Amino acid sequence: MSLDSIVTADVLILGAGNAGLRAAIAAAENGANTVIVSKSPFPGGSSVVAGGLIEASFGEDDSEELHFRDTVKGGAYLCNQPLTQILVNEIKSRIFDLESYGVAFLRESPSKFKLVSSGGTCVARDLTSGRNDVVQRCLYDKARSLGVTIYSEMMPLKIFQDQRGAPLGVAAYDVQRGDTFFFQAGAVVMASGGLAGLYKRRATPRNTAGDGFGLALDLGVRLVDMEFVQFIPLSFVYGFIEGMTLGEGDSYGDKVRLRNALGERYMERYAPERLEHSTRDVVARANYLEIQAGRGTPNGAILIDATESDPMKAYFQPHHMAHRYRLIVDFYGKEKADLKEPLEAAPSALYICGGIEINERCESNIPGLFACGEVAGNVHGANRLGGNSLADVQVFGKRAGEHAALFSRDASMKFPDRREMEREFLRLKGLLDGNGRVSPRSIKKDLQQLMWDHMGIVRSGALLTEGLKKLENLKDRLSHMGAIGSARRYNLGLLEAVELPSMVSLAEAMLRSALLREESRG
Structure with missing residues (x-):
């Protein structure tokens, strides 16, 4: 190539x-x-x-x-x-x-x-x-x-x-x-x-x-x-759009209540002053801890109770964000989209x-x-x-x-060493030839689970250290990776094989940064 x-x-x-x-x-x-x-x-x-x-x-x-x-x-x-x-x-x-x-x-x-x-x-x-x-x-x-x-x-x-x-x-x-x-x-x-x-x-x-x-x-x-890493407090909990944002407390009006499966308004324990209108990091952490403590729904979620809110003051409504309202109708039903019934939500990774x-x-x-x-x-x-x-x-x-x-305007337009560039394209060809025994998808899935478990909303030194050890295993598997299929066009496996080495390096940088931060911020 x-x-x-x-x-x-x-x-x-x-x-x-x-x-x-x-x-x-x-x-x-x-x-x-x-x-x-x-x-x-x-x-x-x-x-x-x-x-x-x-x-x-x-x-x-x-x-x-x-x-x-x-x-x-x-x-x-x-x-x-x-x-x-x-x-x-x-x-x-x-x-x-x-x-x-x-x-x-x-x-x-x-x-x-x-x-x-x-x-x-x-x-x-x-x-x-x-x-x-x-x-x-x-x-x-x-x-x-x-x-x-x-x-x-x-x-x-x-x-x-x-x-x-x-x-x-x-x-x-x-x-x-x-x-x-x-x-x-x-x-x-x-x-x-x-x-x-x-x-x-x-x-x-x-x-x-x-x-x-x-x-x-x-x-x-x-x-x-x-x-x-910022986690959006509220997102869809099932379907192919699992994880897509459902916003934050303010998206559901001034009378929104976040409740666990026991019906408790738990934000009174975590942020008694601003409650559901606290910053995203505070609410996402509270949601996660409630679910981890076994007080979530069978789907691993908390409940957005906006039944007392005025829909005209809510965000994901026909007068405001009609396309997101229709999405809620499709996946949760009209009663929940109209805020007449509570709807399930859970945190998801959003932003670095x-x-x-x-x-x-x-x-x-x-x-x-x-x-x-x-x-x-x-x-x-x-x-x-x-x-x-x-x-x-x-x-x-x-x-x-x-x-x-x-x-x-003052830059000198030079061409890089042709041999160095050819090496990059040979690397791509090597992935495409399919010599690897390990699929990119399996490594990616394990990396995503590792980051959720060890670099998630709630962390500890032990969790982060264990995550770094698991990452070493993923690094070893990278050397045996190859794209699935030999197609040069629209080959998702090839794209994932190209992405994964930098994803693993990036995960290590994040885990090591978190280990150095020996305080809770954000």
Whole structure:
């Protein structure tokens, strides 16, 4: 297997979610020939399943200072505060950008946004368009109008560097056609999303395998806060959408009660002040502990009791998020969707608060490598407030694209050593030849169970150490792994075989980070 095609760009962006698209818009507006490479088809990534809320301090009783305080407090005081300040200061301008791209946020009047509450905020602060995919589609249309080229279903394999360590470009595998590509670039923006795919129960698509983190580790990029995984408190508990988010307490109105199978309102024990309206980390932990103590339902869940709430003040309702309401109807029935009966839910892995360490220009410690969105760290601290992720991607996506475009103007466009690139494609061919005796799927399934059991919501030194020992066994199995089937096109087994080595390395980094954190935060 050898190189089939070469594509040249000033700025190459890995990821076509909201962060990558916003970075592409900014890069193109600054004169850069911009290319996006996305492992997913469009629309794809975590942006597709995001709740659709964006935090911005437009309320009459709100301010940037209150937004800042809530974010820092919600992050257990571990946020990089200069970055947090940028987030709260700039998000309102980015909201107006989105409106200019065609996003229609819900309003109470022509001059007043409709704002809803989320856990951990002192006032209602979250904007919504009523659908979670509207922002991504409008960003896509804007990026295409600026001449941005998007390569979908393209799996990044390796970032090549020059002698200084700066990126020269990315080798990739075309899932649709089975071809190999090299994307040569003056600057690279990592916007490849999260890593919830390392967990058995997750709220994100299966392909959120942490590819960007793995590529970064290979380069020697500095990662921070990798122990801080956020679990959404409420998610579907059965069916093929098990793990998909059902939001948090505030999603079900101000009179919501979380109950165990005994009918107890257990949040009175865990968070007597804010109760169901506490931050996600607090509620997810309480839900998990109740289930582990044997007080869950037969399906391993707790109960969302919103029977006393006004449906007009709830989020997943026909007037607000109609598509999510229909999903609840399909899987739980209309009575539960209408909040007339309690519905089952359980926590699932959603978001990594850590990632590539960035500065105010979204630069990593590698010159020419930028990061934004979930793959970037140190914005949210130990826990993220709902609505701050979709704010983050707009603010730092724009900054990453701008500064990558500026960097690319002086970058020397060189081609990496051809032999090194051929070795990467030979590795791909070796997986495809099917010489391995172990299927990627079996290793992946065991890795996801390991992470759920040992790097989950509740941890201990003993659990983490045992997880690292089990990980050594998975490493041994990797050497005997091969793709199932010899097809070069749409070979899911090959994709999983490519993903798994970096997933295992990433799992080790997370477990070791958690061992070093000898306190409970987030």
